[in-house]
Each structure stands twice: as C-alpha cells, then as structure tokens.
Amino acid sequence: MVTPLSSQLIDLCAAVLLLLSFSMLSQRRVLTLVDLFALQGGTLFVSIVVVAWNTHQYQLFYSAALTLVLKVIFLPLILNRLIRRLGAQWETETLLNASATMLIGLLLVIFAFTLAEPISRLASTITRSTLGIALAIVMLSFLMMITRRKAVTQVIGFLAMENGLFFAATSATYGMPMVVELGVALDVLVGMVILGVFFFHIREQFDSLDLHNLESLKED
C-alpha cells in the first residue's frame, strides 16, 4: 500500500529540512533565522501529515496539528516579538566563520548517516532512510548552539533540535505515544515561556543578550 510517491515526498521533506538547518547554521540575521525556523516547522508539519496519511496513523494528525500550532505559528510569533522588543536583530559575529562551520556540519552529516545506516536497514517504515537526516539535523543544531553567541540564537538552535527530534520520532517510529507527545510539547512550550522571561532578566541585568556576559561563574 506504500506508494513510492509518498516515500519520495517524505525524503524530499527530509532533504528540505536538512537544507534549512544548514542555512540556519550559516545565517547571521536573527529575524531570518526565526523565519527559517518557522519554515522548518512547516516542513516538519507537511512530512508528519504525509506520513499520517499514508500509514493511516491518525493519532499522528494530533501531533501534526501540535507542530503547526506550536512551531509554525506560536513560537516564531513570540520569538519575533521578543527580538523586536529586545532589539536583538543582529548576531554580531559567530565564534567560527560560516565556511568552517559549514565544513564541520558536512562532516557531521556524514557521521550521522553512517551512524544511522545500520538502524535504518532494520526499519520497516516507509521513512527508513530519514532517521539519519533527523540525527543530522539534531547535530547541526547542536553545532549551531555551540557556535552562536547570542542568547536568542542559542534558543533557536535549541528549538531546531526539538524539530529534529520530532522528525526522528515520526520518521523512525510513527510518532511516540500520545501522552509523551503532549508532555514533550508542553515542556517545549513552558520552556519557551520561561526563556522569554529570561531574555528580559538577562537584558535588565546585563543590558544585552550577548552570552559573553554570562561567563562570571568559573574556577580560576
């Protein structure tokens, strides 16, 4: 019953997601970053819908809806407003220049694929090959969190990682049990709210969101 088309669709989504996370990795402008993040969420939504449609896993529609609401609409919205309110549109510079970051990213992708290869061989789902990509996305966003210097961008990286995980969940196994999905979503939401609050605290304490302010606690 699995049509090659659907699986191609999913692979396409996967490719787009990977592309997006690469572009996020190299993107300097914070607002664009948010848009990219929204796009990523959108793609994720599409892929989930496709999976749900093809495999008649209807509880996946809930998580699709969750993704849509949370990651495509809500989070980007508040992120946008936060960034405008905090005036943190510009990431001044990253710790590593873009090309080097890309290179490392590439290596990571290869590593992720090799890692996921034996697993996806076991997979019976239509989404078998995408697990590697999911892992790659997780790692790329990890890399992004490492290389960025602004609190906001770090958070976006964090959310991108969550996306990767969602994608993994849907692609490897047709979604986690509903309770878990809900719980995870809730945590993400609350986490975002808290972070939002934090931005303001950080701003009022250090009057900038630059992370090099947050290096006072250390061993000398």
Next chain:
Amino acid sequence: MTDPTCAFFGITLIPVAWLVIGLLGLVRIRSVPWVGRILFPVSALLGLLLGAMALSGLALPAQTLVLPLGLPSLPFHVRLDGLSRFFLMLIGFTSAGISMFSAGYLRPGEGTPPGLMCLQYHVFLASMAVVVLANDAYLFMVAWESMALSSYFLVTTEHRLPEIRRAGFIYLLIAHIGAISILLCFGVLQGGSWRFTFDAMRAAHLTPLWASLAFVLALFGFGAKAGLVPLHVWLPEAHPAAPSPVSALMSGVMLEVAIYGLLRVTFDFLHAQLWWWGLLALGLGLFTALFGVVFAAAQTDMKRLLAYSSIENIGIIFLGVGLTIIFHAFHMALLAAVALAATLYHCLSHAFSKSLLFLSTGSVLHATRERSLGKLGGLIHRMPWVAWLTLIGTLAIAGLPPLSGFVSEWLLLQAFLFTPSLPHSFINMLLPIGAAALALVSALAAYVMVKFYGVIFLGQPREPTLQDAHDCGRPERIGLLWLALGCVLLGLLPVPILALLNSVSRELLGASLGGRLQHWWLLAPIAPERASYSPVLFMLSTVALVTLVTVAVHLLYHGKVRKTEPWGCGFPVVTARMQDTAEGFGQPIRQIFEPFFRMSRTLPSPFDTAPHYRVQVDDHFWYWLYAPVATVIQGVARMTAVIQRGRISVYLLFSFLTLLALLVFVL
C-alpha cells in the same frame, strides 16, 4: 572473674560503659564537679577493672563473639585472645591513671566544655578498646577511624589558636591516609575468599608477593599512626596541642594500639614469612629512634620534647618487631620469643612512663601556664610531688636500671647478641650496627631526659612568676602515683610479667620463654650463665649500700651543715639566666648531628648593644616530602580547573564531543 565467658562479656561491656559515661557528660555539660569528681574517677575504676580482667584472663584460650550489628553480610565480630588481652590490659591500667589525673585536671572555661570533652575522651578510650577487640575488617576500621576522630577533637580543644587547628588537620589527614592504606591491606589480606572476618584472613594463603604487599601496606598504615619516620610529622604537632591527659593517652596508649595492629597483621595473619620484612621494619625503626631522640634533644618546648621521645620509643618498638620477624622467619623460635617479649615489654613500660611524663607536664602547665623550657626551672621546691614522681618516669624512660625501661632494652640487646647465630651472613654483619645504634639511642635518651628534668625542676626558677607555682591536687597525685608505681613494678618484677606474656608469644610464634623463667627474682631468658639480670637483688643491694653508707657517714662525721649562697665563680651576681637554657643544653647534639636538622640561626655580631641569639630547628622531611606533594596536588587542581572556564559554548562543546566520542566508541 573465674568464669571465662563472664569475664569476656565483662570486658566487652566496658567500652559500652565508657560510652555511657561519655554521654552522661552531656547531661551537665558545663559542670566541672559532675564531670571531674564523679565521671572520671568512675571511668578510672572501669579502666582498672578492664586491666584486671584482661590480666586475669591472659592465659585463657581465644574467645569469639558475633554481635547483631554492622553490615548485613558482615556483622561485628569480637575476639579476645592473648594479644588483645595484653593490649586491653595496657589500655585499662594506663587509662586508669590518666582518667584519675584528668579528674583533677579539668578546669572550667578552656575551649571545649568539660562535658563534651568527657564524651570525646571516653569515645576515644572505647574506640581503642574496640580496635583491640575487633575480629573483622569493618569493625576494626570503624573503631580505628573513630579513634582518630575522637582524638582529633580532643587535640583541637583549644581550637582558637591557629597552630592547634593546623596540628589537628595534619594529624587527621595523615591518620586518614594511614587508614586508607590499612583498608587496602585488608583488601589484600582476604586472599580471594572475599570474606572480611579476621578468621578468613588467618585462613587465607597468600603468595609471597601479595603477602609482602600486605605487609608493606600495614607497615605504612600503622606506621602512620605510630609516628614512624617519615610519617611522624603530625606527632610533634598534635601532642603539644592536645591537653596533657590527651597527649598522655595518645602517646602512651594510642601509639601502642597501632603497634597492636602491626603485630596482629604481621604475625597473626601473615605469619611473618620473609626475613627482609624484619630488616625493613628494623631499619626504619632504628632510623626513627635515632631521629626522634636527636630531635628531642634539640627541642625547647617540653611537650614537643616528649613527643619526639615518643617517636624514639616507637622506633625502638619497631626495631623489636623487626628482630622478632627476622628470628621467626629463620625459625629460631626461642630468640623470636625473646625479641617479642622485649617488644611487648617496651610497649608496656613506654605506656606507663610516657603517660606519667605527659601528665606531669600537664601539672607544670597548670601551675605555671608555661610550656617553653626556657621559662621554667626550680620547680622541685614548689611542686615536690610532681617533681619526685616525674623523676621516676624520667629514669624509667631513660632506660636506667632498675626501672621499667631498662628491662626491655636489656632484652633487646640480648636478642641482638644472638643474631650472629643467624644462617644469613649479610644480616650478621648488619645487626651489630643495629645494636650499636640502639646503645647510642638509649644513651642519648638519658641525655634528653637529664635536659628535660633538669631544666624544668632543678636549678633556679628562670621567671619570677614561677615563685607562686603550686603542687598538683589529690586526684592528680593518685594518678601520677599509680603510673609511677607501674614503672617501678615493671622494673622490679620482670619475670612474673614476662611469664604472663608466654601465652601471647605462644599464640603468635608458637614458642615462648616458658620454662626459662623459674626464679621469680632472676631474669635469665636463655640460661643464667649466658646472661642474667635480677632487678630485685640490684635494687635491694643498692638500697642496702646507700643506707649503710649513710649510717656509716653519720657515725663518722662530726661537722655541721651550713646553708649559704652558691659560689658565684667570681661573678658579682649570679642570676637564673646564667644557667644553661634548653637550647644551650641541646647545643652539642645539634652540633654533632647537624645533617639531621634544617637549622636557621641568627647570631649576634660582637658589636650588638642588645645581642640576640635565635636558632630554629626544622624537619627536613617536611620540605623534602610533604611540601612537594602539596604543590603537585595544587598544580593538578589548577590544571583541572581549565574545564570550568564559564563559557557556555565550551560547555556545550564538551557534551557534544562526549556524545560524538561515545557514538564512535560504540560504533
């Protein structure tokens, strides 16, 4: 007392009773009468009882008991055999005197409140008793470390003084490291059975390599507690810091408990297989003894001096242990028995005499508030009791006949004289040197003790304040008397006491002096024509001669006795400051044994209007061993601090790399 099992229970109950007394101290924590006049005398009685019970049971076979406490897999095992009985006797009798003294020694308003001090003191006593009773590694370690802890708190009674805090820290640190090595030693000793009862360790059979490892670990661990060079640095710090009864307890009892541990492991578990262990112990012991006595000669603080003298005595004891091991390894049972007897006897005599001396310093301290020898003097007129009783202790520890110290040294020298019959020529060459060194040490000990006694009690008071020094109170007198009595009896009646030790040496070596002690008055361990010593006869004839001479002289003599000022040697005035100071008295030794010391001297120039001479004597080991270790640790710490530099990106990188590394690892 007759029924052995009831005696056994009685003995095991006494530590509990001590704990109870300690807790009772908390009832009225600030009341000196309650603690001093009631609790401490009671615990002294308990000490006597313990000693008596242990003594009466010395010859009995071993008894064991399992208490429903401790780990589920390893409940507390208790065992009472000759060795533990002997050391219990030591603990009981010595602590009896010390507790009695403490009863009068306590004063209100000095650091820790008396009630709390009473608790710590009795926990200390009880834990020492339990160490000796323990028959499994866990109980042993628990008691051992409680001993260290309680004594630490006692040492830091005057915790407001920084040097005392420092002393306490060094003490506890070294004690802890020693305990760790003992723990390792037990880990080796169980020899594959993975049961940590001492019975299992007795049964275990180790390859020579593992056995040697265990022995070295034990030597390190127990040596750290006993103050074996180079692990001695805590001792001269901690003993002066502690209140005098505590110093007495630490020096007179705790060090011997460490010796107990070594004997237990070496002979009971390892059966003293290899002769080079003995050589090692002997060498270390000799060096420790020489080191200790030479440093004692250079001290200017009376309690530091005694502490170093303790190091010296511990050295002598280790030397005895070493000889015992050597003889035992070569299957010379009788000689091993002689050496062991000497060792145990020295433990006993050191316990009595050293506690006596430390207590007397306590009385001096209370009477004069002065610890530095340079400010004392002439106290024999102000405090005759203390002075005369101390004289006995001084002579005993200097190893002079007919007191206790001499007996053990005599036996040791006898043992040395037999070494040429060893099958191993190398040791034959080596051991006479040992004998010579031992002789040198005991002669030096006499020097040190003359300095100690002479500077404190004789001559003219070096400070005007000493004029109103007062003699010690009645409880103190009783305590001192008891200990002095012990020194005398140990000196005069070696034969009956050695006969009591037979059971111990039979347990450990399978041989004893047994039949060789027929005459109670004549000590002839091998054969009367070989060597003999009869302190009683010695004493009697001396006394007889003294009285005879006195009588004779008084018959012969017709003149009167006039009292005048001493001859001023032509000086216009004779002041107390013209006497030898402690530094001055130690100066020849400092000169002869210069390489031992790390000295910093400031000499006055001939043109000084107010000439000032200062000399400070330090311990090389501190700078050679301990300081470097500390710097290394600090360096490593500085390096490790690199991973905590506060940059969140770096932290993220850490976890990322960890992840990748692990993934590669499992791939």
Next chain:
Amino acid sequence: MNTRAFTMQLIAIAFAIIVAPLLIGWVNQCRAWLQNRRGPGILQPYRLIRKLFHKDAVIATNASPLFRLVPYVQFASMGLAAGIIPSLWTGLPFADAADTIALVGLFATARMFLALAAMDIGTAFGSMGARREMLVGFLAEPALLMVFFTASLISHSTSLPTMVNVLAHGPLAIYPSLAFASISFLMVLLAENARIPVDNPSTHLELTMIHEATVLEYSARHLALIEWASALKLFNYVCIGFALFVPWGLAQGLGNLPDLAIAVPALFIKLVAVGFGLALVETINAKMRIFRVPEFLASAFLLAVLGLLVHLLLGH
C-alpha cells in the same frame, strides 16, 4: 647464695672500697715523678678524704634534697659495681644480679644522678658541667657496651665471671677483635674517669673542666663521698679492663687460698703497671679542646664497632 659466698662478696666490695684511693694516689704519684715533682705520696687521697670528713658541710640555699642524696647514690652504685666486677675472684653472687649490660646501666644511672645534682643549684658552671658530663656519657656508654659485646661474642655470655672464665681458662687464642676493643676501652676509661686528654682532674679552670664542674657545689662529707666514688670508679674500670684483656691470675669461683695467694699479688702488679701507664698517658698528652671530645669518643665508639665486625668477619 650461701653465707660464705655472701661474706666473700662483702669482702670483695670492702676490698675495692679500701684499695680504690690507693690507685689514685699511685697514679698521681707517678705523674709527679714523671713531671719531676716529689709528689704528695700515695696515701694522699686518704688524707684528703679524712680531712673532708672533718669539715663543716656548706650547701647552697636552693639545694634540693636530691642534691644531698646524690653523693650517697654515687658511692653506693660504685660500691655495687665493685661487687659485680671480679677483682680477685670470679665467684661473685652479685654478678648474677647484673651482667655487663646492667653494669653499663649502673654507671649511666650514677652519671645521670651526678648531672642532675649539678643542675640542681642552678649556677652557670653546674649546668655546663652536667651538659658536658652527659655529652661524654652518651658517646662513652655505647662504646663501652660495644667492647662488652665483642667480649661476649667470644665468650657467648654477657656476665663478667663467665667471660673471665672463658678468656682466662679457655684455650689460649689470639683475638684481633679484642685488640680493637682494648684500645677503645682505654679511650673510654680516660673519658669516663675524667683523665687527660679529655678532662683534667687537677684543675679548676672553669671553662675546661667537666667532672669538677659537676661537683663544684659539694663540700665536706659529700665531696668526700664523691671523690671516693670517683676513685672507686677508676678502680672498677681498671678491673673491667683486667677481666677482659688480662684476666690471668684471677681466682676461679670463690677461690681457695693458693689461688688467692696468686690473685692478690697479680692484681697489685697489674694495678701498679696500669697506674704508671695512665700517668704516662696523661703526661705525654695535652688536654684537648672540649669540641674535640666528641670526635675522640666517636672514634672510640667506631673502634669498638670495628672490633665487633672484625670478630664476625674472622669468625672468632
């Protein structure tokens, strides 16, 4: 011990006590002769002691009972030592009470008391003397002990009578180790008895004296006892030397008359010889500086140890 042995024992002690000052007298006489002086005569020490016994005793105000006790202890311990060291016959019951090690201990005790008494008054010289006395002691004692060890390794015993019996009546053998021992013993003897070159018995130049400084505060009967005791000490040391190195002539056991008939003249001959020898040594040597004394005694100590090693190397 039966009564005869006991009486003989007492006789031995009495004999030593009586004869001891004679030896001092003889040595001093010989020195006088060697230094072209007439000399006071051999009996001078007795006269001195008698004189002292008839004087009033003067004691420092701050002297403690210890100070007055010490002379008696000195005398008694030297007497006891005389009871242990075989001078004429070896059968001494007291010898069981103390073997050589105990004998060294006895000397040490005596010295310690002397030093304490010296510190008791609290004058500069008293404590200085005590310090020097102990300094000499802590080096001389081990040396003496080593000498005894060498002998005891030969005789397999540490009790003097047995040693003498073995050395004197055993098969005649030459012991190189004993040669070393004898030299170091001689050095110890000089040091212990405050003779030149270590100390000068006949001076009161404060800065050089050792023994005299310790007894500076004594007078009359106390001084008499001390002087007598030191005479006894010299006698004892000399007898030890005889027992170890020239034991011939000593009567065995309690000794029967013929043996004693040999022993007494033998002893006196030896004493005369040794006295003269001592005087000679003291005359041809100059007193050394106090700082040299440790080296002198250390070499004595090392010689003794060397003797021990030689014995072990050669096996006899």
Next chain:
Amino acid sequence: MELIILLVLPPLGSLLLALVGERDWAAEVNILVSAGTFAAGAWLTMHVIAHGPILTGNEEFFIDPFNVFLVALTSFVGFTTSLFSRTYMRIEQHHGRLNRRQLRLYHSMFQLFMFTMLLALTTNNMGILWVAMEGATLTTVLLVSLYRTPASIEAAWKYFILCGVGLAQALFGTILLYFAAEKVLGNVGTTALLWTRLNQVKGQMEPTVLSLAFVFLLVGYGTKVGLVPLHNWLPDAHAEGPTPVSAVLSGLLLNVALYAVVRCKVLVEGSVHSDLAGNLMMGFGLVSVVVASFLLWRQKDIKRMFAYSSIEHMGIATFAFGMGGPIANFAALLHMTVHSLTKSSIFFTVGHATQKAGSQAMDKIRGLITVNPTVGWGLMIGTLAILGMPPFGVFTSEFLILITAMRDHPWATPILLLALAVAFGAIFSRVQAMVFGETDLKRLPHSPTLLPVFTHLTIVLILGLYIPHYLADWYREAARIIG
C-alpha cells in the same frame, strides 16, 4: 490509592501555594503538604514491603523495591527540607533578599518540583520519565534564578541550556528505544515504552540500536547526574540558588537522574550481551570522582565546594552501578541514600552559616562553633560523614564499593582511594577553618531549625553501625532487580 495521594497532593499544594504563597503561613502550608506527601510515601513503602511490586493505572505506574525506596527518601528529604526552609526563608526575607512574590514562586515551584520527582520515580513509561525530568529542569531553573541576581540568572541560563540540550539527547535515546521496542512489541500504541514490557522483551531487542540509544540516554540523563565532563552546570546552579534548593538538587534530583540512567542500563544490558553499559558508567564515574576531588582544591565558595563533592559522590555511585553485581548495587543504593541525607543536612547548616556571615565566601565564615555550636557541630559532623569517616553510613557504602572494586577492578581501587584522600584534604582543611577559630559572626534574627540536620545525621550514623533487616532485604531485592 496512596499512590494517587502521593502524585496528587504536590500539584494541588503547588496550585494552592501559587495562590496564597505570599502569606505568612504559606511556609506552614508547604510543610503540611510535604508532610502529607511523606506520609503517603511511607504508606506506599509499607504497602510495597508487605505485598511486593505494584503495577497500576493501566501499567502506566510501576513501583518496585528499586524506586520505592527512592520515593520514600525523596518524600522524606522533601519534608525535612520544607521544615528547614521555613526559618531559612524567613531569615532571607528579614535580610531583604526575597520579596513576597518570589516567596510565592518559591513555594509553589518547590511543590511542583517534588511532583516531577515523584512522577519520574513512579512512572513506568520511559517517555513520561523524560517528560518529568524535563519538568524538573524547568521548575528548578525558576528556583535557581529566584534571587534575580546576575549570578543566579547566569547560573540558571547555563543550567537550562545545558540540561535542555542534554535531555534532548535523552529524548533521542528514548525514541531509539521505542524504535527498537516496536520491532518486538509491534506498534501497539503506548505499551512499547513501558519499562516493564521492555524489561520482559529486552532479550530480543536489537543490540546495535540499544547500544546507540544508551549512549544518548547516558549523555542525556548523565548531564543531570552531573557526570564529568557534562557537569558544568551543577556547581553554578547549586551555588546560586537558595540553599533549600541546593539541598534538594543535591539530595534528590541527582538521585532521580541516576535512577533513570540505571533503569536504562538494565534494559540495555539485557539486550547488548557485553558489559558496554557498565564500562561506560564506570568510566564516567571514575573520571567524575577524580576531577571533582581535584577541583575541590580550587574552591572559595562554600556551596560550590559541596556541589563538587556531590559530583564526586555521584561519580562513586555511578561507578558502583557500573560494576554491577549484588554487593556493588547494594552499596550504590546505600550510597545514594546516605549521600542525599548527609548532603542535604550539610546544605542546611551551610545555609545558616552563610546567612550568619552574609556571604558564601569561605574565608568570611569563621568560628561557627563559638557563635552557634549546633550549626558548627552540624557542619563538622556532616562534613566528616560525607568524607567517609566511620561510623557514618557513607563509610559503609564506600567500604563495600571499594572491596568490590578490589575484587573486580583492582586497577581502579588506588585511583578511587587517591581521589578520596585528595577530597578529604581539600574539604576538611576548609571546613575546619570555618567551624573552629575566632569569630566575628553575628546571631540570626530567627533561631535556625536544626531538627532536620540532626535527624538526617542520626539516620546516617545508625546506617553506619546497623542496617535494619527489612532495609537490607529491600536493598538486596533492588540490587537483584538491577542485576
């Protein structure tokens, strides 16, 4: 029934306190709720001891000897902490470091935190376990940043980011676990994440997947355990949060995280027939012990120092679990217990000490014994206990761990002992200086509640001398489950 109370009481309390948390009697309410929770926990424990494991709520909740003792411990320490925090927070308020809004936040978050802990412990669903851990992170982030000082904000931020990322890895691990389980159990909705089910089929699951999953889970939950080099958040969070929070962080959160790791280990070892998991844990444990004990020498801030000591002890426990086997697991469980009791009591005393000194810098704190003997002795005894001095329980567990190490991994023993000695020197030298000596500290406006301190220490002391039979059997049972 008691389970429901256990899981419902805290959130209700949290809601209530969210409403009334600023009142003067809020602290009493807090105590009351915690007491109730503790009672429920105790009740549950009795029930489990009596009737064995419970599996309820269509298998969503599972209580076995392993987690029930942690439930009891958690609710108990939670209770004592609430007792302590009453006076502590009063004094903080009195010093003007907290306003009522923050107090309300504190109270309600405290209860919520307790809830997440208990949920994480009692749930049978690996997914819910993850959710609860994340929830715990969020609540504690708020607690850590309670003072709103720059330092506390920084600490909270690092805590949030590092643990968030870590837990993201854990989630990926959980997904992989699910993925592997699905192969065996079929895609039957929720059941494929139930630990009990997984435990039944662990033999058939795909080793490669599970080993990968374990790596992610270990890195994830390990971050929360504070294993070096994932530990960096821990000292900051402990040092900057209010002391009661430090107490529960050290005493409870780390335990629960370790619990999660061990649960995963059980599954993985069942599937992967090599001791990969064990070796990984031993490695992490050893590294943590050594690094932490050396870092102790660099400390100036008292709470930071004890945070590092927590890392060290978690390292020891992890090492023990890694070794596995009845004795080691037994010892590790015991170690978790005594460590959380001792460490929380230490933090209680430390809290009052810092309030006296008005600073957490150790060279500002002097002569506690003279100004307030109970605090001083509490700190001294607690420290000696945590340093593994007999006759306290920490020594017992360390003794057992060491002898097991001597048997199974002799090479590791000297390293452990060296680290212990180094840590001893570092901590004790500082604590001694703080407890003893002259002082210029002032008394506190309210007399501190030290009942919890001495209760904890007494329990630890008793555990050092005598382990009750039911407790021992219970630990053994748990050890058997862990395998």
